[in-house]
Each structure stands twice: as C-alpha cells, then as structure tokens.
Amino acid sequence: MRNRFYIGEVKYKGEVFPGEQTAILDRTLFDSVQTKLDQQRTNHTKARQQSDSLMMGRIFDERGNRMTPTYAVKKGVRYRYYISAALIQGQSDKAAKLNRVPAAEIEKLIISAVRKHFREKPHNVIGAERPTSLNDKELISTHIARVDVKRDHLAIQLAVKSELQSGAQDKRPSDEFDERSHPNANILVVPWKKTLSKQPRELIPPAPTSSRQDPRPIRAETRAKLITAIAKGRQWFDALVAGTITNVEQIAVAENCTVRQVNMTISLAFLAPALVQAAVDGRLPRGIGIANLRDAPAEWSLQHAMLGLAS
Numbered sequence: 129m130r131n132r133f134y135i136g137e138v139k140y141k142g143e144v145f146p147g148e149q150t151a152i153l154d155r156t157l158f159d160s161v162q163t164k165l166d167q168q169r170t171n172h173t174k175a176r177q178q179s180d181s182l183m184m185g186r187i188f189d190e191r192g193n194r195m196t197p198t199y200a201v202k203k204g205v206r207y208r209y210y211i212s213a214a215l216i217q218g219q220s221d222k223a224a225k226l227n228r229v230p231a232a233e234i235e236k237l238i239i240s241a242v243r244k245h246f247r248e249k250p251h252n253v254i255g256a257e258r259p260t261s262l263n264d265k266e267l268i269s270t271h272i273a274r275v276d277v278k279r280d281h282l283a284i285q286l287a288v289k290s291e292l293q294s295g296a297q298d299k300r301p302s303d304e305f306d307e308r309s310h311p312n313a314n315i316l317v318v319p320w321k322k323t324l325s326k327q328p329r330e331l332i333p334p335a336p337t338s339s340r341q342d343p344r345p346i347r348a349e350t351r352a353k354l355i356t357a358i359a360k361g362r363q364w365f366d367a368l369v370a371g372t373i374t375n376v377e378q379i380a381v382a383e384n385c386t387v388r389q390v391n392m393t394i395s396l397a398f399l400a401p402a403l404v405q406a407a408v409d410g411r412l413p414r415g416i417g418i419a420n421l422r423d424a425p426a427e428w429s430l431q432h433a434m435l436g437l438a439s
Contacts, residue, residue, distance in 0.1 A: 129161055168371075181208065182235050182268050187275045189214075189224035195277065197231060201376075201387050208232055210277075216369075218398060220427050226279055227426070229322060234277075238284055239264050241318045242271055245286075284316040346412040354407050357418050361396035368394075392422040400428035403435075413437075 135158045136151030137144050181197030187210050188194055195210040208231035214223040262270060274285040346354075367373040376390045383390070399421060406412050416435060424431045 129165060132158075134158070181210070181231060182265055183210065183231070183238070183275060186268065186272060187234070187277065189227055189277050190279065191222065191224045192276075193223060195227075195229070199231075200391060210234065215426055216365075216398075218401075224277070226277060226322060229277055234275075234282070234320075235264070237318055237320060238272070238275060238282065239267060241282075241284065241316055242267060242286070245316055246271070280319065280321055282318040282320050284318060286314045286316060344414045345410050346407070346414055346416060348410075350414075350417045351407060351410050351412070354412075354418050354421070357393055358396045358399065358404060358407065361393045364390065365394050365397040395423045396421060398426065399424060400431050402428070403431060403437075 132139055132144060133147065133149065134151065134153040135155050136147050136149055138147040139145075183195075184197055185194070189212045191212075191214070193212045193214040196213050196216055197208065198211050198216075199206055199208045201207070210229050210231050212223040212227035214220070215227045220227075271287055272284060273287045276283040276285075364373070364376075364379050367379075368376070373379060376387050376394070379390045380387045396418070403412070403421070420435065421431075424434060
C-alpha cells in the first residue's frame with residue numbers, strides 16, 4: 129500500500145520520479161491511504177510508549193529471542209508476563225527453556241539493582257540527571273540497554289561511561305547482585321530463579337490393557353466448531369500483535385463474552401500444525417474438541433501426549 133508504482137511513479141535513492149507505467153490508482157485515494165497508515169503507526173507507537181510493560185524491547189530470553197509483554201486474568205486479577213516471541217510465533221523449539229517470566233517481579237528486581245549500583249558508583253552515570261531524579265520508566269530508557277533472562281540470574285547490560293570499561297572500578301559484594309567479568313565490564317548480574325506457582329503436572333499414560341481411543345473420526349459439527357474457533361483465535365492474536373486491537377477486553381466487549389473466553393480461544397492459535405491439519409482433515413479421534421485443546425501446553429509434543437496421540 130506504500131508502493132508509488134501504482135500511481136505512475138518510481139522511487140530511486142530516496143527520490144520520486146515520474147515512471148513510464150500508467151497509473152492504476154487514483155492519487156487522491158493513494159494519498160488518503162498514506163495518511164491513514166501514518167495515523168495507525170502514530171497510534172501504535174503512542175500505545176507502546178504508554179504501556180506499563182517497562183522492559184518492552186529490552187528483555188530477551190537465554191537464546192536471544194525478544195520477550196513480548198502479555199497478561200492473563202485469573203479470578204478477576206490481571207497478571208503481567210514477558211513471553212518469548214519465538215513461543216508466540218509457534219516456534220517453541222527456538223525458545224529458551226525459561227520462556228515466560230512474571231513482569232512485575234522482574235521489573236522490580238532490575239530497577240532496585242540498577243538504583244543500588246548507581247548509589248554506590250555515582251561516577252558511572254551518563255548525563256546530568258542522576259537516577260534518583262528519574263522515575264522507573266526514565267531510569268530504564270536512560271541507563272539500561274538490554275536484559276537477558278538466564279536460568280539462575282538476570283544479566284543487565286548498562287549504558288555506562290567508557291571509564292567503566294577499563295575494569296579498574298571498585299567491586300564490592302552485594303546481597304542483591306554482583307558484577308562479573310565481561311568484555312565491556314558493563315553487566316550487572318542479578319541472582320534470580322523463577323518460582324513455580326504450582327506443582328508441575330505429571331502426564332500419566334494409559335495402561336497397556338486399557339481400551340484405546342474411540343476409533344471413529346471427530347463429529348462433523350464438532351470439527352466445524354473447532355476449526356472456526358482456531359481461525360477466530362488466530363485472527364484475534366494477529367490483531368493484538370499488529371496493534372489494531374490493544375487488549376483482550378476490547379475483543380470481549382465486541383464479542384459479548386468474557387475475557388477468559390477470549391484468552392482460551394486465543395490459546396488455540398498455538399496448537400501444533402499437525403493437530404490443526406488433522407482437525408481440518410477430520411482425522412482427530414471422536415471426543416476431542418475445543419474443550420480438550422484450549423490452554424494446551426506450549427510444546428507441541430506435550431500437546432500430542434496430552435491427547436494420547438503420536439507426535
């Protein structure tokens with residue numbers, strides 16, 4: 129929609145020239161579309177700037193994948209998380225093992241560690257403003273370049289003066305964090321481990337003597353409802369990623385349903401491609417439907433195991 133070729137022009141090295149081709153779009157329409165696209169980009173940027181996810185764009189998992197803010201609502205309480213973008217894109221094999229972390233806990237730990245660091249070493253502060261004069265969002269945007277989530281610690285890369293890179297700075301132990309050797313000597317290492325919110329579920333395979341699944345294929349009505357729900361979940365997820373919809377509450381209001389129903393439907397967008405294809409082809413066993421597949425495990429092999437199917 130940005131291509132000026134359709135209005136008879138050619139863009140070369142940043143300049144626009146009349147082309148030899150005949151215009152197939154009305155210029156007024158083309159200009160109106162450009163204005164609309166610019167407005168959407170501005171609104172999306174503003175929404176990102178106003179987001180309460182302070183580490184957006186700066187936090188990565190152990191494999192270097194950017195972590196994206198998301199949230200879940202449980203019993204009316206909203207919980208924020210950062211989740212690996214690879215997991216959201218359905219590439220769980222590329223995501224780190226630790227691919228989902230609590231946002232509020234991580235942000236509090238990072239901000240506390242950085243403020244403590246600059247209280248002890250004020251000569252490392254960039255610019256005239258001290259961290260004590262900055263709010264949390266300003267502190268992160270000014271003094272934190274990147275955070276890598278490791279299995280047993282957070283590696284905070286600071287934006288610091290070149291003097292810090294000499295390695296001559298005094299190192300004092302701290303109960304909250306310590307500094308370890310690094311080529312740029314600008315890394316704060318904050319000990320941290322994700323706390324399990326509940327005991328992991330054990331998958332119990334059926335006994336060898338137990339009866340097998342119903343050999344009959346999925347019912348036609350069940351198949352149609354499942355495919356529709358998967359398509360709707362993907363559509364909603366794409367809208368959230370693109371920024372055309374800012375939160376699931378908007379979807380819930382538009383669809384006249386609960387936020388939980390929206391979240392459960394969106395979870396269908398992360399089903400293994402083999403399961404989706406089996407649903408489309410009508411090859412899923414009878415008894416498997418939307419209720420079985422909502423909020424399935426992120427790993428595709430576990431999704432198959434949960435249903436008792438071969439991966």
